[in-house]
Amino acid sequence: MKKLCFFATILFSLFITVSCSFYDDPEIKLTQWEYSVDQFHSVYFPVENSQFSKLAKLCPDRKGDIYLRTYFFVPEELRNQRLKIFLGNIKIANEFFLNGIYIDHNGVFGDIPFSVGSKCSTYTLPPSLCKFEGRNEIIIHIQVDCEGKMSETPFISTERKITAHQKRFDFFNSKMHMVISMVMLIIGIMYFTVFCLRRQTKQYFSFAFLNLFSSLFLFYFCIGEFPIFFEFNISYLLIQKLFRGIASILSSYFAVSFMRDYIGFNESLSRRIFRTAITVGPCIFLSFTQNMHDFFLYLGISYVGTLIQMLSAVQFIFVSLKSKKKKVIELLIGFTPVLISLIITSVLILLDKKVYSLIIVFGWQTVIFTFLAMLIISFAEMSNKVEFLNANLERLVQNRTEELTRSNTALEETNTHLKYEIERAEKEIELASFVQQSFYNIKLPDFKNYEVAYYNKPMAGVSGDLYDFYFKKDNLDGFGLFDVSGHGISSGLVTMLVKNIINDEFNKGKKLPLEEVMSITNDRIITQKGNVENYLTGILARINGNTVEFVNAGHPNAIVYRAKSHTLEIIKRGENKESGIIGISGFPVSFECVSAQIEKGDVILLYTDGVTETMNRNREEFGLERLKRTFLKNTDMKLPEQVQNIVDEARTFANRTKIADDITLVMLKKK
Numbered sequence: 001m002k003k004l005c006f007f008a009t010i011l012f013s014l015f016i017t018v019s020c021s022f023y024d025d026p027e028i029k030l031t032q033w034e035y036s037v038d039q040f041h042s043v044y045f046p047v048e049n050s051q052f053s054k055l056a057k058l059c060p061d062r063k064g065d066i067y068l069r070t071y072f073f074v075p076e077e078l079r080n081q082r083l084k085i086f087l088g089n090i091k092i093a094n095e096f097f098l099n100g101i102y103i104d105h106n107g108v109f110g111d112i113p114f115s116v117g118s119k120c121s122t123y124t125l126p127p128s129l130c131k132f133e134g135r136n137e138i139i140i141h142i143q144v145d146c147e148g149k150m151s152e153t154p155f156i157s158t159e160r161k162i163t164a165h166q167k168r169f170d171f172f173n174s175k176m177h178m179v180i181s182m183v184m185l186i187i188g189i190m191y192f193t194v195f196c197l198r199r200q201t202k203q204y205f206s207f208a209f210l211n212l213f214s215s216l217f218l219f220y221f222c223i224g225e226f227p228i229f230f231e232f233n234i235s236y237l238l239i240q241k242l243f244r245g246i247a248s249i250l251s252s253y254f255a256v257s258f259m260r261d262y263i264g265f266n267e268s269l270s271r272r273i274f275r276t277a278i279t280v281g282p283c284i285f286l287s288f289t290q291n292m293h294d295f296f297l298y299l300g301i302s303y304v305g306t307l308i309q310m311l312s313a314v315q316f317i318f319v320s321l322k323s324k325k326k327k328v329i330e331l332l333i334g335f336t337p338v339l340i341s342l343i344i345t346s347v348l349i350l351l352d353k354k355v356y357s358l359i360i361v362f363g364w365q366t367v368i369f370t371f372l373a374m375l376i377i378s379f380a381e382m383s384n385k386v387e388f389l390n391a392n393l394e395r396l397v398q399n400r401t402e403e404l405t406r407s408n409t410a411l412e413e414t415n416t417h418l419k420y421e422i423e424r425a426e427k428e429i430e431l432a433s434f435v436q437q438s439f440y441n442i443k444l445p446d447f448k449n450y451e452v453a454y455y456n457k458p459m460a461g462v463s464g465d466l467y468d469f470y471f472k473k474d475n476l477d478g479f480g481l482f483d484v485s486g487h488g489i490s491s492g493l494v495t496m497l498v499k500n501i502i503n504d505e506f507n508k509g510k511k512l513p514l515e516e517v518m519s520i521t522n523d524r525i526i527t528q529k530g531n532v533e534n535y536l537t538g539i540l541a542r543i544n545g546n547t548v549e550f551v552n553a554g555h556p557n558a559i560v561y562r563a564k565s566h567t568l569e570i571i572k573r574g575e576n577k578e579s580g581i582i583g584i585s586g587f588p589v590s591f592e593c594v595s596a597q598i599e600k601g602d603v604i605l606l607y608t609d610g611v612t613e614t615m616n617r618n619r620e621e622f623g624l625e626r627l628k629r630t631f632l633k634n635t636d637m638k639l640p641e642q643v644q645n646i647v648d649e650a651r652t653f654a655n656r657t658k659i660a661d662d663i664t665l666v667m668l669k670k671k
Helices: 002-019 049-058 159-197 202-219 236-263 269-287 292-322 326-334 336-350 356-392 394-439 489-508 514-529 623-633 639-654
Strands: 033-036 045-047 063-073 083-086 093-098 101-106 122-125 135-145 155-158 450-457 465-472 475-484 536-544 547-553 558-562 567-571 593-597 603-607 663-670
Touching (some): 049 135, 093 122, 101 122, 155 159, 159 356, 202 236, 236 269, 236 326, 326 336, 326 356, 336 356, 465 663, 475 603, 489 514, 514 547, 558 623, 567 623, 623 639
Antiparallel strands (some): 033 045, 083 155, 093 135, 450 663, 536 547, 558 603
């Protein structure tokens, strides 16, 4: 607490310091501006001051350089004074020119631009360049990249007035965030330490990380206070992803977790997994964005997840209110400051006031300190209660609990172990499904030789079907579809094991016969999966111009639609009867390659037996003939629509009967 008081004292002292310097010197308001996005001395167009907050919209693709130009005359009362210009906060980087002469810059230009955070830009007007008798030209060169703004209406005044105004601006928009960020960081570390010493108090854990990630989020606003980021040429996009994106998403997650822990709400495992997924997913997408446009796109999408998080908190509160828990009233009181600041902000936004920090600093920070006080009071009350019980009731409690301990211990251990095993199994299935979906997230290019569409639906959370495409740049070299025996986690793990093996052997064996590639693949799979009983069937195909080679290992035959004759052709596996399944040690198999000529407009269909073996309530299978009729009658549709139409026909045929196997379809059309 002494450290917190120390930082509060520093914050108050800085506030008093920067708030006491006001000067009534004359000002030159700069309200008539023009802009250009071409070159320094190009054609300029009028621009309103209201558009300063949306400068990126003035640039093609919201990225590039923009030049703002205006003129001013020095009035009599400011002549022979040292003048300075105040520009407010500018994003991303800017440089200032007076009468065509470069003066200075803020931020970093180039391929890796960088901003000064929320600090303002001010420039001294050298007397040797400033025309006190004639018209002066000002040009501000700004580099934008989806983000671009000038937060204030610029003005010129005396050096002392601008300097004082600069200190006030930087204090409220940057330094205050820095101090508060440090305070929240200390609170987070302190409560995480307390949690490590007392792990049963879960609210300390969520409160600690709420402070830690809120501190990192505030760090985005005060980054200009740390020049080290400029020296090491760190990407501004990286800063955006870490502090503005990931930190804000995680802070909202832990805010909801703290609400849950504070009121003692018993959140179900499935809801926890869901909230974790909508938190981790956006963080992953944001971390892999390569440009500012994609970052802001995914950041906007991630706010949907944040909204869903808040709706979860509303549900916690509503259920707790119905059960009349005392803690929920304290929770509502604790969050009152941020609700009030939201209302005030909404009103001020209608008046076109820039009050974003009102929520960030005064509202949210008040909430943090309110709950800090509540937790301290709760901890003190708990300590007093424990001391009282130790002094007066220790013997009585011991006598009463001894009789129950012996009879309940075995039952509690059994129940705890059973609950743990159930939760672990559910978590493993959910996690396996999430990992597999991420593992098979194929992002295909627009191939120059084939159009591709596919569909995959597991029977349970984890799929035993494996589909893959082998390509180099925009040329499709081959494809495959395999079906692992069994269902659930074991078959799903086998698919992830064999995917890399098949892909590796296909690429290494481009000069080998395809049947030899399949044989080598079979040997590797047998070796690497060890004693796992699951086996595979599948088709591996390689493209050589208009010829497609197929090796069928016990899988349903490929079907080819011939565009010229409007007929279907079955690509049979060959005459070799031992051409069978993959992955069984000691099983006599050999593989045979069958070739087919594929012309422009021809369509290849691969499928797993989950499609043809789909049953209706009468235990009748969908079958190959229905599949062929459905395929043939929809060949005039676009490829994704053809795939979806087959799936819809199978579902309609099943008539709400539960699917008994994984369903996968792969369709390729020759361009």
